[in-house]
Amino acid sequence: MGDGDRRTAAGDRDAGTAVDGVPHAEPAPAADLLREALDLWRGRALEDVPLDGEWLARLDELTERRLATVERWAQAALAAGRHHDVAAELRREVATHPLRERLYEHWMHALCRAGRPADALAAYERLHAEMAAELGVAPGQALADLRAGVLADDPVLRPRDGRAPAVLPRQLPPDVAGFTGRAEEIDRLARVPVAVVAGPGGIGESALAVHAAHLMAHRFPDVRTLITRGRPVRRP
Template identity: 40%
Template sequence: MDIRTGVLGPLTMTVDGTSVVPTAAKPRKVLALLAVRVGQVVPVPVILEELWGGHPPASALTTLQTYILQLRRLLDAALPAGVSAKRVLRTAFGGYQLDIDPDTTDTAAFERYGATGIRAMDLGDPETAERLLRQAAAIWRGPALVDVEIGPRLEADVRYLEERRMAMLERRIDADLAIGRHTELLSELAALTSEHRLNERLCEQYMRALHRCGRSVDALSAYRRIRRDLVGELALEPGPGLRELERAILGAAAVPTAARGRAQLVP
């Protein structure tokens, strides 16, 4: 029996290749909440908050039990004979649990490739790091839980997953820069810094790539843009890493290899 779940893109859950994802919005939300927390007991109040915010109806508990029954029926139709859906979607003290191997989830695969890639980078092997971090990125099939109506609890989960995705992307770009793929990165970094205008790490990487391609004027323009946006929108000055990089480019000095610190409040 092979049960797999995916939240890095559209919600998926399959039993031996057969989908058990419901079409109705609220049961999908329940399954998504359980799938993000595979192996953990999700308390009933957490599920109720996700479904109805701070104002659950009087029938909320009964309705939730109906959603769980619907999910178990889908599971029963796909599970091998003799395996009960209650063994997979368990009723636990105070809540419910998707009791499957966490290693079969796409989040586990993403973190596994990512952690191994970062370790390779730390050991001075950017080629291996770049390959593994690209494999981690390839696991994503779109924005996390893109086809689920997100409530307050899932919103925090999705934000965390997207932040992990961005962190791995930044480390992969570090590996590409270490390999010397400055020219190949320019168009990707131009798009990323346009989409994430206040991300200092991406701007620094873009400035490094531009500078190493002989486009120091464009690198300084990128600095001026992010400084304008940080000051105008957040009343923040760029952090010391970006400021040091700007000074190095202006002075034609050796460009430092790593950022240090974040934005600081404008005096």
């Protein structure tokens, strides 16, 4: 057995020991143990190792075991009141695994308990859009029920640290009803981090900017606002 094999086997064994011990442990020690197991990982599994068919299959297994450990850690950390840690960690994980429903479920719970229900709803909409585009399906019933609980202000999902929910600016005007056309411009806006939409008055640049902002709102979970130059934007 080579050094890489030994390291992989050791990390796999330690992670398995941590996961197997969780059901009978208190939440905080369980979260600590799982965190220690996860910290054994450095980057993607076997990323510097030439792989044949057997190890390609092993890579899928290792990746699945790591994700299962992340999910068990999140569950234990939430039970231990570490929702801010979970919210930060799972934001990175869902960026790498955008279709993993269980990660989103824990992430939404963490966001709600951290006083960020609007961000939890944005997370759901993000997953819904990803699954519709990639798989042609909607999130499962567990996530649909969780979304309904957020909308209904379920007491189970309220902040756990005594603080009032964070109020984040949501100051976009309503989307333009019946907006059509401008597909090329919207596609260009979606592919850049910063853009300027300009033109002579009356050609619809404000309507385009507002419509594009609503389409991409899930990418900006914090502040969304409209700043105008020279004239106000009328709201219904």
